[in-house]
Amino acid sequence: MMTVKKLSREELLLPGHAACPGCGAMIALRTMLKTLGRRTILVIPACCTSVIQALVPKTSIGVPVLNIAFAASGAAASGVVEALEKLRRKDINVVVWAGDGGTADIGIQALSGAAERKNNIIYICYDNEAYMNTGIQRSGATPYGAWTTTTPIKGKTEFKKDMPMIMAAHGIPYVATASAGFPLDFANKLLKASKLKGLKYIHLLAPCPTGWRYDSKLTVRLGRLAVWTWMWPLFEVEHGVFKLTLKPKPRPVKEFLEPQGRFRRMTPEEIELLQKWVDQRRELLLKMDGARLFPQA
Amino acid sequence: MGEWKIITGNRAAAEAAKLARVQVVAAYPITPQTTIVEYIAHMVESGELDAKYIRVESEHSAMAACIGAASVGARAFTATSSHGLLLMHEMLHWAVGARLPIVMAVVNRSLGPPWNIHSEHQDAISQRDTGWLISFASDPQEVLDSIIILYKVCETHGVYLPGFVSLDAFVLSHTSMPVDIPPQEDVDRFLPPYKPRHYLIDVENPKTYGNIAFPDRYMELRWSIQRGQELAAQKIKEYTREYAKAFGRDYQGLVEHYKTEDARHLLVTAGAMASEARIAVDKLRDEGVKAGLLKIRFYRPFPREDIEKVVEDIESITVIDRNISFGMGGAMATDLTAVLYDMGKSITLGRFIAGLGGRDVTFEHMAQMVKHTLKAHHSGEKLPPAVWFGLREW
Numbered sequence A: 001m002m003t004v005k006k007l008s009r010e011e012l013l014l015p016g017h018a019a020c021p022g023c024g025a026m027i028a029l030r031t032m033l034k035t036l037g038r039r040t041i042l043v044i045p046a047c048c049t050s051v052i053q054a055l056v057p058k059t060s061i062g063v064p065v066l067n068i069a070f071a072a073s074g075a076a077a078s079g080v081v082e083a084l085e086k087l088r089r090k091d092i093n094v095v096v097w098a099g100d101g102g103t104a105d106i107g108i109q110a111l112s113g114a115a116e117r118k119n120n121i122i123y124i125c126y127d128n129e130a131y132m133n134t135g136i137q138r139s140g141a142t143p144y145g146a147w148t149t150t151t152p153i154k155g156k157t158e159f160k161k162d163m164p165m166i167m168a169a170h171g172i173p174y175v176a177t178a179s180a181g182f183p184l185d186f187a188n189k190l191l192k193a194s195k196l197k198g199l200k201y202i203h204l205l206a207p208c209p210t211g212w213r214y215d216s217k218l219t220v221r222l223g224r225l226a227v228w229t230w231m232w233p234l235f236e237v238e239h240g241v242f243k244l245t246l247k248p249k250p251r252p253v254k255e256f257l258e259p260q261g262r263f264r265r266m267t268p269e270e271i272e273l274l275q276k277w278v279d280q281r282r283e284l285l286l287k288m289d290g291a292r293l294f295p296q297a
Numbered sequence B: 001m002g003e004w005k006i007i008t009g010n011r012a013a014a015e016a017a018k019l020a021r022v023q024v025v026a027a028y029p030i031t032p033q034t035t036i037v038e039y040i041a042h043m044v045e046s047g048e049l050d051a052k053y054i055r056v057e058s059e060h061s062a063m064a065a066c067i068g069a070a071s072v073g074a075r076a077f078t079a080t081s082s083h084g085l086l087l088m089h090e091m092l093h094w095a096v097g098a099r100l101p102i103v104m105a106v107v108n109r110s111l112g113p114p115w116n117i118h119s120e121h122q123d124a125i126s127q128r129d130t131g132w133l134i135s136f137a138s139d140p141q142e143v144l145d146s147i148i149i150l151y152k153v154c155e156t157h158g159v160y161l162p163g164f165v166s167l168d169a170f171v172l173s174h175t176s177m178p179v180d181i182p183p184q185e186d187v188d189r190f191l192p193p194y195k196p197r198h199y200l201i202d203v204e205n206p207k208t209y210g211n212i213a214f215p216d217r218y219m220e221l222r223w224s225i226q227r228g229q230e231l232a233a234q235k236i237k238e239y240t241r242e243y244a245k246a247f248g249r250d251y252q253g254l255v256e257h258y259k260t261e262d263a264r265h266l267l268v269t270a271g272a273m274a275s276e277a278r279i280a281v282d283k284l285r286d287e288g289v290k291a292g293l294l295k296i297r298f299y300r301p302f303p304r305e306d307i308e309k310v311v312e313d314i315e316s317i318t319v320i321d322r323n324i325s326f327g328m329g330g331a332m333a334t335d336l337t338a339v340l341y342d343m344g345k346s347i348t349l350g351r352f353i354a355g356l357g358g359r360d361v362t363f364e365h366m367a368q369m370v371k372h373t374l375k376a377h378h379s380g381e382k383l384p385p386a387v388w389f390g391l392r393e394w
Helices: A026-034 A048-052 A073-086 A098-107 A109-115 A163-168 A185-193 A216-228 A267-288 B009-019 B035-047 B060-072 B083-098 B142-155 B184-190 B213-245 B272-286 B304-310 B329-344 B363-379
Strands: A039-042 A065-067 A094-101 A124-127 A174-179 A202-207 A236-240 A241-244 B005-009 B024-027 B054-055 B075-083 B103-108 B133-136 B163-168 B175-182 B255-258 B267-268 B293-298 B299-302 B315-322 B346-355
Touching: A026 A048, A026 A094, A026 A124, A026 A185, A026 A216, A026 B272, A039 B142, A048 B024, A048 B175, A073 A094, A073 A109, A073 B024, A073 B054, A073 B060, A094 A098, A098 A109, A098 A163, A109 A124, A109 A163, A109 A267, A109 B060, A124 A185, A163 A202, A163 A236, A174 A216, A174 B075, A174 B299, A185 A202, A185 A236, A241 A267, A241 B346, B005 B009, B005 B054, B005 B255, B005 B304, B009 B035, B009 B103, B009 B142, B009 B175, B024 B035, B024 B060, B024 B315, B035 B075, B035 B329, B054 B060, B060 B075, B060 B103, B075 B083, B083 B103, B103 B142, B133 B142, B133 B213, B142 B163, B142 B175, B142 B213, B163 B272, B184 B213, B213 B299, B255 B272, B255 B304, B267 B272, B267 B363, B272 B293, B272 B363, B293 B304, B299 B329, B304 B329, B315 B363, B329 B346
Parallel strands: A039 A065, A039 A094, A094 A124, A124 A202, A174 A202, B024 B054, B024 B075, B075 B103, B103 B163, B133 B163, B267 B293, B267 B315, B315 B346
Antiparallel strands: A174 A236, A236 A241, B005 B175, B133 B299, B255 B293
C-alpha cells in the first residue's frame, strides 16, 4: 500500500509549468510521476498538458515525453512498447496521459485498438469534463447539465459517456476510476496497474477551476465531493471483477454542484433528474460490487 | 549475385522490408496494398523476419505506431494506399516534424467517390507538402531496390526524414516479373542497423519532444526540414551510385534518363507509365522524332538540377501526369514549368492529364501526346496548362 511516507520525495513534475492555479490534473500528474518514477515514458496527445509542459527548448517533466497528435496516443504508445520490447529495453512504464476529449472522443479508436491488442500500456485519462485547453467546449465526458461554451444556454442535455465501463468491456486486466481529491488511492491503483501485463486504464477525475467555474482553493474538496456524492464513484475492475474501492454514505449531488459556476443554470427539476440518475447508478454499482462482469481470458 | 524470383511489386516491397531488417511493422489492410502486409505477417509468424508486427485498427494508427516505434530507435515500416494514405495524412506531417526515418510502400490507387481501386497518383501527390521523400517505381525490381536505398537516405544524419516508394495499383502491385533478390549479407553491408545520432525517447536521458515551439523558435525547425530535403537530394544520388556498384543496378538518382543525350523532344512521366514510355521513345525514334525520356523517380525532393541539365538542347517537353491538381494542372508539369521559368527557358510544353482511375495509357497514346506537343511546337500554338488526354463523350 502506498502511504504519504512511502511516496517518493523526488519531484519529476518540475517547477515552471504553466498550469492554472488549482489545476487538478497537475496534482495527479505529480502523484503519478512520484509513484511510477524515472523509468517512465509519457505519451501525451493534444490536451492541457501538451500546452502547459513549457515551451521549446524547456520542459517541466523529468521523464521522456513523446507529444503526439490528438487521435493518436493509443497507437503511438503501442509503437513505443513494441519497439522497446524488440530492442530489449526492459522495466519501463509506458504511460499515456490524455484528457477526456483525447480519450472519450477523438482518441477512442486508437485506445480501443491498443486495448484489444493487449499492448502493455498504462492509459490514464485525466478527465476535466470538457475541452478545457481550447476554452471549455463540451466533450463526451461532460456531465449532464453542465454549461460549456458549446452548450452555452441549455447546458449539456446528455449524460456523461461511461468510459471506464467501455474499457472494462474490452476484457483488459485492469480498469479503475480515481480522483485528484484522493491521491493515495490513485497511487495505489497505479502501483497495481504497473504490475499487470496488457492495457491498464485509469480514469481520473481532475477538477478544473477555470472550466468548472469555482474558487481554485476548492480543487481537492471538489475532487472529494464528486466521490462522496457518487457523481464519480471510485471502483476498479480487475480481471473482470468489479469492486467499489470506496463506499461513502451518499451526500446530495447538490453539494458537488453548488460551488461550481458551470451548474448554476440548472433548474431544480434538472438537478432532481441528475440526482435520480446518480441514485440509480449507485444502486446498480452496489449490486455489482464483488461480481464478475466480464469473463477472464 | 542474388536469387531470381518471379514476384509481384507487392511481394518485392515485402522482400525489401525483410532485407532491410525492419524491427517494427504496423499494418492495416487496404486494396491493393493488402498483400504486402500479408506477406510480412507470414514472414514474422514463420520466424523468417524478426520483427514486431502491430495489427492496428486504422492507417492513422499505423503511422502513429511507426512514429512511436521510431521514436525509441526502431526501424519502422508500413504500407498503404489511396484512402489509407489520406487518413494517415496528419501523421505524415507528424513523422516529418519529429524527424523520424520511417519508410513506407504506397500502392497508388484512385480516390473515391466513386470507388475505384485502379492506378492513379493522386494519393501520393496529395502528400506533396508533408516533407516526406516521395518516389515512384516503375517495376517490381525498382520497388525492392528503392526501399532499401530509401532507408539509407532517410537515416542519414541531417536528413532524418521519412520517405515512401510508390508503385502503381495492379500494374505493378499485382503483376509478376523476374526480380533479383540480393543476398542478405550484401544488403547488411549497404544498409547497417539504424543507429540515430539525433534524439531518442530514452529513460536514461529524459527529454521532451514535440512540445510547443512558438513563433520565435518554430521557423528554424521548418527550415531544417527543408535543409533535410536538400541533403536528401545529394544522398539519393550518392547512395544510388553506391547501390549500383554493389548490386549492378543503376537508377541514376532522382531521375532516370533514357536516350536523352541527343534528344530534342523530351517525354516526362513517372511510375509504371515510365516503363511504357521507353517503348514510346523507341517508336518515335523509328519515325524520325529525336525523342528521349526523363523518368521522375523522386517527386520530393524535386529534381530541379537534373531538369536544368537535361533541357539544355530540348525544343519541346511532353509531361504526362497521372494526377490532377484541380483548378491548375498536373502536379509534375506545374513544378517542371516553375523550373523552366527560373532558367528563362522558353520550351514548347505539352502538359497532359492521362490514365486517371486506372485508364490504360499505352506507348501509342504516349506517342500521340508527344505528336500533339510537336504540332503545337511547329505551329507556334500555345497549349493550355492541362490537356486531358482521351476524354470520352458521355
